[in-house]
Amino acid sequence: MKHNGTSTPASEDYLKTIYAHTEWQPEPITPSALAARLGIAPSSVTEMVKKLAAAGLITHVPYGPLSLTPVGLLRASAVVRRHRLIETWLVREMGYDWDEVHDEAEILEHSLSDRLLDAIDERLGRPAVDPHGDAIPAADGSVTARAGLVAAEAGPGLVGVVLRISDRDPVVLRGLARDGIGPGTVLALLGPGVVRLLNGSIRHLTDAEAASIWLDAEPTDEPRAESKR
Amino acid sequence: MKHNGTSTPASEDYLKTIYAHTEWQPEPITPSALAARLGIAPSSVTEMVKKLAAAGLITHVPYGPLSLTPVGLLRASAVVRRHRLIETWLVREMGYDWDEVHDEAEILEHSLSDRLLDAIDERLGRPAVDPHGDAIPAADGSVTARAGLVAAEAGPGLVGVVLRISDRDPVVLRGLARDGIGPGTVLALLGPGVVRLLNGSIRHLTDAEAASIWLDAEPTDEPRAESKR
DNA sequence: CAGCATTTTTAGGCATACCGAAATTATACG
DNA sequence: CGTATAATTTCGGTATGCCTAAAAATGCTG
Structure with a gap:
């Protein structure tokens, strides 16, 4: 056995x-x-x-x-x-x-x-x-997760700290890193795929980028929009 | 090609x-x-x-x-x-x-x-x-080697610093380490398979141990004894 | 609700890297 | 100098993990 x-x-x-x-x-x-x-x-x-x-x-x-x-x-x-x-x-x-x-x-x-x-x-x-x-x-398999919101699914007007960037696509990683976007960066969502950094610069996000960025942010005000498939 | x-x-x-x-x-x-x-x-x-x-x-x-x-x-x-x-x-x-x-x-x-x-x-x-x-x-393959003498082949009376201990046999390694013998240790060869440490303690070496220890030492005086097969 | 497209599985193959058993080669000794 | 012994190689086999091509199941759509 x-x-x-x-x-x-x-x-x-x-x-x-x-x-x-x-x-x-x-x-x-x-x-x-x-x-x-x-x-x-x-x-x-x-x-x-x-x-x-x-x-x-x-x-x-x-x-x-x-x-x-x-x-x-x-x-x-x-x-x-x-x-x-x-x-x-x-x-x-x-x-x-x-x-x-x-x-x-x-x-x-x-x-x-x-x-x-x-x-x-x-x-x-x-x-x-x-x-x-x-x-x-942890070694016992337990995970303490923080709630996050995928940038692609967040509404405009939202301001949040980048919690997580999926490491699946190295191109996305490098592109974001080059422009100073990484975990801890503060982003303001101006519209779908458009963000402003703290230093005032505007950055357009590709779909892949927007899908890779997770923001730590309260849903602006709407009562928790249903996330769509 | x-x-x-x-x-x-x-x-x-x-x-x-x-x-x-x-x-x-x-x-x-x-x-x-x-x-x-x-x-x-x-x-x-x-x-x-x-x-x-x-x-x-x-x-x-x-x-x-x-x-x-x-x-x-x-x-x-x-x-x-x-x-x-x-x-x-x-x-x-x-x-x-x-x-x-x-x-x-x-x-x-x-x-x-x-x-x-x-x-x-x-x-x-x-x-x-x-x-x-x-x-x-080195990265280019070059090696700066120091000459050493295997304890098993050295003559009694020799005193030397342990240059190297072959890591082939873990039992040998652990046994020597337990008794404080490692690279840098000073050993005096009293006879075949018998050494004295600096602290005065006497240690008998197994054949495997004696074959694993390399000493940094001038050959005592004899004109470079022929190492036997 | 039947046919077609998509997904999944089966079937047969390939490369790596190991094994034991049997054949072959080298060597050593009497 | 021939033969026994030891080392090496050859010969099938095994397990993993991948592949392509073809068959089968699923499920969507008209």
């Missing part, structure tokens, strides 16, 4: 990606979306999904979507924790900018021992948030 | 092990010794050796020993450089003891980018020697 030791870089990437998807939207991810995110063929996903389901890490009805079991969720959050702690370390101690850390973390997250990870965590003072503003799950 | 991109964790381990062997002894390594060192079957070595030879990294005549080509030597020294820089970093910054770093470095050496490695190197002040006393090859 061995303790299911299934954990490879590949399986960790699957779990992490499923987890990351759920962070954004409550709907479970489909196999094709997972394949697209991972950059692999759908048939490869089918194969791995069968293994992960057999290992009790995800649930999956044939031709249906995927979701993490409690055990899978714990595993996934451990990978995300690694990823984000590594990113934080790279920025705080190793001279990286917050828009440069993703690829390095993507590889290292599969290699660090628990001991080394904890040493890094301790050195950094057990941070709760990574350089993109993403919450770092 | 692609630039031969052959570099996997497995191939790096082969090259590193061949390199490390040559550091100890000038004779080229045999396939069976390599298999033993890597903990894999000889037939697996034959297979990989063919690939490495085809890639121009090693030379190999059938049923003969293995040696690195100039290109292979460069590749190997890069891996060893990674390994030893990582070990140094773990000890100097991450709270590891010098007898605990090997396994972690063994994995990380295949994962760090050149950029991160250089950031670590710079942070550490570009060290020339790792925590076991092993020389860290």
